[in-house]
Each structure stands twice: as C-alpha cells, then as structure tokens.
Amino acid sequence: MNEYEEITELYDSIMRHKKAVITIPPFSSFVYSDKVRKPNVFYVSELPYCVTKIYFHLKYNMQVINNAVIYGRLCHQLLPNLAYECSCYNNAQFEVRVVYNYDKFIIHGYSDVVLKDSIDEWKFTDKSIINRDDNSDNNNNSNNNNNSNNGNNNRQINIINADSIIHKRNKITAYLMQANEYAYILNKPKYRVIHVYNNALNVYKGNTNDIWHNKLMNKIELIYNHFINDKIPDMPPEFKFECKNCPYLSICPNKINYNNNDDNQ
Ligand code: SF4
DSSP states (O other), X not given: OOHHHHHHHHHHHHHHTGGGGGSOOOGGGGSOTTOSOOTTEEEGGGTTSOHHHHHHHHHHTOOOOOHHHHHHHHHHTTGGGHHHHOGGGTTOEXXXXXXXXXXXXXXXXXXXXXXXXXXXXXXXXXXXXXXXXTTOOOOOXXXXXXXXXXXXXXXXXXXXXXXXXXXXXXXXXXXHHHHHHHHXXXXXXXXXXXXXXXXXXXXXXXXXXXXXXXXXXHHHHHHHHHHHTTOOOOOOOSSGXXXXXXXXXXXXXXXXXXXXXXXXX
C-alpha cells in the first residue's frame, strides 16, 4: 500500500465514524486535571501562538474553552478507531502524554498519534466533518503539491511538503510548529499534520527541526520573565488572525486589525 492509499484509508475510516463525534463524553474530559497554572509550566499546543496571550493566560490563570476547543476534543475521540481499520495505524499509540524539561520550565502536551519514526497531529477545522451537508463543496486550499480527486464523492487527498508553505505564516504554520515540537520531544525525525475537511484531507509532511523548537523555548523564557516582572510583553501577535477571537482583545495593548483574507495568505 503506498502513501496515497494509506491516507485515503485514513480519510475513509474517519468519515465512517464521524457520527460518533456527537457522543457526549464525561464532562471531566473537557478539563485538564492540572488546570491550576504554574508560571513555569507551558503547553505545546499554546506555544506557537501570541506571547501576550500566553502571558495573560498565566496572569489570569486561564484555560480557554471555546467552541473550537470542544469540537476538536470531541473529534479526537475518533482517532483510536483508526487503529483497527488503517494499516498505517495498526501499531500506533494515541494521545501520548509528552513532558519536556527545559531549564526551570516544564512543557506538557498530548501527541495525537505516535508512530515508529514520526507523529501525526490531527486538526479538525470547526464544523469540518459534522454539521455539514455531505455534498457540500469544501477545501479550496490551493497549496497542493499532490492533489488528487478520485471521482468518488468529490473526495480529495492532498499531500503537501510542509517546507513549501512555511513562509505563509497562517494557521497551518502554527499547526506545523506544534507537530514539530511533539516530534522533537519524542525524538521522531518526521511529523505530519492531517487537516480534515468534509470532502478532503490535507496532509502536510515535515522534517523535524530544532529551529522552531529553539524559537518556542525562547518564547517561554520571554513570557516567564514578563510574568515575574508583571509586565505585558510589547510584541504583536505571532499570527495576524489571532486577535480576531482572542479573549483578551478588550484589554490588550498589542492587538492589531484583522483582515479575513489573512487566513489564506
Ligand atoms: S489581542 Fe492579539 S496581540 Fe493581544 S493577546 Fe490577543 S492575540 Fe495577542
């Protein structure tokens, strides 16, 4: 089975199980057990984003739960089903707890899928696979290096070289940085970000690098130093889109105007 066939198998499997997303888990599933924040503890999933936002998270001991977070966590419950149906996941580990010690800091996270030489980070765009008409048009991503449509219910499998889109600085860049960090901590040379849409699967393949890891560690030190000095960082957001839905928009001195076109730049 080649890579395209393996990814097609993943797509078909996730679509077979999508109705299971509406199964309600115990409420505790939405709350981290270690939810009381310590200023030296950070989460991989937040590190690619705005340093001012993370600073406010620390200052106000916030754990932001919103529509996208709840939806994403529900969708991630589908992943273990794939172990039985997809050959590339037969020996996979799911939701692997990741801990990394750096100087006085502790970085936590959960890696979605850990394979022999790589990790997979799954991203479910809000409303991407449920609450959608199965015939709806979707996924106009134009970054495809390997775009194929098999003529079967308009399904698209797009395999994309992550290095080719790093310069774009959009949401995908943040996902790549997150996946790279899991792979770095777990000492895996490769990672993939698998972005699910109703009728498409975009797979971004990357080689693990220490440049992004070092960047995230520098951010941690900057945030921590500002926190202990009770000083708001004087930095713009990492990505233009972040301010749009930021819970700190009304109090933040670093907010910038957002243009919806920035999502696709
Ligand atoms: S409003 Fe923008 S700059 Fe300020 S914390 Fe939020 S994302 Fe960062």
